[in-house]
Amino acid sequence: MTDAAASTAIEHHHADAEGARLGMWLFLLSEIFLFGGLFLVYSVYRFKNPADFHAGAAEMSRFLGTLNTVVLLTSSLTMALSIAAIQRANRSLSSWMLGFTIALSLVFLVNKYFEWTAHIGRGIYPNSHYLLSQPKGTILFFGLYYTMTGLHGVHVLVGALVLTVMLVLVRKRVVDSKSYVLLENSGLYWHLVDIIWIFLFPLFYLIT
C-alpha cells in the first residue's frame, strides 16, 4: 500500500519528496554501474599485469592523492552541513557551506590538473612515444588512470555546476526549509562522487 504522502501527492499533483529521492538513488545506481564497468576492466588488467600495475602506482604522487581524498571528504562534510542548515531554515549557513563545497571541488580539480600535467610533462599520456615503449601492463595502467580519473573529474565538474545552481536557488529561496529535495538530491550525487574517489584512491595510489 503506498503511504499517505504518496497518495496525497497523487491526488493533489504535488511533489513527492520521497519519490524524488528514490528516483535520485536509482540514478546513482546507474552511475555505480557506469563506473562499475571500469572497475571490472581495472580488475581484469590488474590480474593480468600485477607487477606493472604495482610499478604504475609507485609513479603516482601519494601526497596529492591523499590530499585530494581529504579535500573530497571535507566537501562531503560541508555538503551535509549545507542540507542540515537548510532544514533548520539557516539560509546563510547553508549558502556558506555550499560555497565551501564548490570551492573544495575546484581545489580537487586544480590538484588533478597539476597531477596530469606533471605526468604529461614526463611523456606519460595515451599513445605517447614513451608510454608505448613501456610494458603492456604499464600502458594499460595509465590508460585506465586517465580514463577513470578523467571520467570522475567530469563528474566533479558537473557536480560543481549543479551545486552552483543550487546555491542560486538557496539564495533565491526556491530551495528552503519546506522544500529542499533538490538540494538533498544534489547532495546525494555529490556524496557518490566522493565515494567513487574513495575507491579510485587506493586502486591507483596505494596498492602495491
Added chain:
Amino acid sequence: MNHESAEAHVTPYRTYVYVWISLVVLTGVTVTVASLNLGLASILVALAIAGTKSTIVLAQFMHLKNERGVFKILIPLAVLILVVFIGLTFTDVAFR
C-alpha cells in the same frame, strides 16, 4: 504541500563533524597500511577500508540509516551484482 516523511529526521551538525573525523582517520589508516607492503592482503585491506568509508558516507551523509527499506537495499544489491559481473568475467580471465 511537500511531504518530507522519512526525511523529517534532522541530524545534529556535530554528528557530521564526527563522521568526517572518522573518515579522515580511516584515510590515514589506509595510507599507512599501504606502505607496509602486505602483498596480496594489501588489496583486500585497502578495499575493506574503502568499503567501510563508503558505508559511513552512505549511512550518515546520505541518510540511508533514516530511510525506509527499499532505499537500503539498493547499494548492497548493486555491490552484489557488480561482484557477480566481475566474478563471472574472472571465470574466463583466470582460467584461460
Added chain:
Amino acid sequence: MTEGGASAGVHSGASFLDEKGRRTGIFAWILSSDHKRIGILYLFSVLTFFFAGIVLGFVMRLKMLVAGPGIISAQTYNELFTFHGVIMIFLVVIPAVPTIFGNFFLPLHIGARDVSFPVLNLMSWYLYITGAVLALVSLVTGGGGIDTGWTFYAPYSLRTHANVPLAVFAVFILGMSSVLTGLNFITTTHRLRAPGMTWFRMPLFVWGVYATAWVQVIATPVIAITLVLVLIERIFGVGVFDPAKGGDPILYQHLFWIYSHPAVYIMILPAMGVISEIIPVFSRRNIFGYKAVAFSSMAIASVGSLVWGHHMFVSGESYTANWIFSLFTFLVAIPSAIKVFNWLATMYGGSIRLEAPMLYALAFIFLFSIGGLTGVIQGSLAANVHLHDTYWIVGHFHYVIFGGMGFGMFGAMHYWFPKMFGRMYNKRLAPWAFVLELVGFNVFYFALLVLGWQGMPRRYYDYLPEFHALQVVATVGSWVLVAGLALMFANLLHSVFKGPKAPANPWGGSTLEWQVSSPPPTENFEKIPVITQGPYHFEEAGQV
C-alpha cells in the same frame, strides 16, 4: 463489468487526444508531459524506425537471392546488416513496448494520473530522438556508414574508417533515454499505486515493465561505458581493447554482452506482460498462477543477467566460463517455460475468442517457444561450435525477438488500439494480415534455421551453391511477411482516423484502463479508484 469498488468515471471529460491546453498544434504534443501523449510520440517514432529497419532487411534479402555481388557490393552489405541491427535493436525492439505501452498504460494500470517524473519522461523521448538522429547522421558523415555489425566488436571497431565514434555516441544517448525511463517506471510503481493496490493486485503487464525497468537501470550503463571506452580508444588510443597495447578484445565482448544479453530481456519481458493481459481476457478466465508469472518476470531478469558468456563460447573464452554460462543459459529457460505453462493453463477450460489480439498472443507462444528451444540447443557447448555465427543464430533470435516481442507488440497494438484512439480497427481484415505475417515469418525464418544447421555463415554476402534454394525460399517468405505487415499497418493507420468509434471496454477487460473512456481523459481518472481485489476477475456470475 466495472471494477468492484472503483469509483472511476467512465464518462469523464474530453479525451486526451483533444484536450486543449496552453499550447496548440504540434507543440501540444512535443512539449506535453502527459504520459499518454508521450506514448503516442514514441509510437510514431518507433514505428518509423521499424519501417526503416524492415526496408533494410528487405533489401538484404533481395541481394541474397543471388550469391556474390548482386544488387549491392560487399561493403554496402556490411553496412546494411549493421544498420538493420542498430536500428532494430536500439531504436525499435528495446524501447518499443516499454516506451509506447508502458508509458501509456503503467499509470492507468496502477490507478495513477501519470508517472512519477512526467517532465523527465518527455526528456527521455527527446534523448531517443537525438540518439536516432545522430545514428542517421553517422551514416553520411565522417567515414560513412558503420560496417562493424551492431555489436561493434574490437579491434575492428577501433580500426575501421567508418564513423564509429558518432554511431557509438548515438547509442550512448539512446542508453541514457532507457535509463531514465527505467528509473521513472520503478519510482512510479513504488510510489503511485492507488490505495488498495498491493503488489500482488497489480496487472501482470506492470510486473513485466517493472522487472524490465530494473534491467534498464542496471545493465544499460555497462554498455554506455563500454562504448565510451571505444570512443576514447579511437580518439586517444588508451589501449583498453587493443591487443597491440595489452588490451583484451574478449574483455570488450564481456562488457558488451553484460548489457546486450539482459537487453533481450528488456525486449521480451514487457511483451510477455502483454500476453499475460491478453490471454485472460480472451479466455474469460483469471490468470493461472499469478504469483508464479509475477516472480518469473523477476527471475528472468535476474538469471538472464548471468548468461552473457554464451555469446562467446567460441571466441576464446575459458572452458570453465563456457560450462558455467551454459548451465545458467539452461536455467533461464525455466522461468520462461513457467510463463508458457501458466498461459496455457489459463486457456484450459476457458471460453476462447479468436480476436486479433488473441491470435497474436497464441502466435507469440508458438514462435517464442521455437525461438526459446533453439536457444537452449545453441546454449549447449558442443552444438554451439557448429552453430555459432551461422544462420541458425539469426533464425533463433528472429524467432524470439520478432516472433516473440514483435508479435507481442502487434498483439498489444490491436488489444489497446481502441483504448488509445477511441476507434476500432477493421476486424475482418486483421486476421488476414495476421495469417500472411505468420506464414511469411515461418517460411522465412525456419529456412534460416535449416540453412544455419547446414553451415551457412551469417553476415556473409556470398554463399555456396548448395544454399541457394533455401535462400530463395527465405526471401520469398520475407515478401509474404512484408505483405502481411503492410496490410496490418494500413489497417491500423486507416482506422486511427476513420475506424468506427470504440466503447470504453470492447473486450470485456477487467484491468483499470477499461474502466475509463476510450480514449482516456487527460487526468485518467475522475477520482483515483480504491482497489479491493486482484486485476483479473472473469469467473464471477453474470460474466459475459
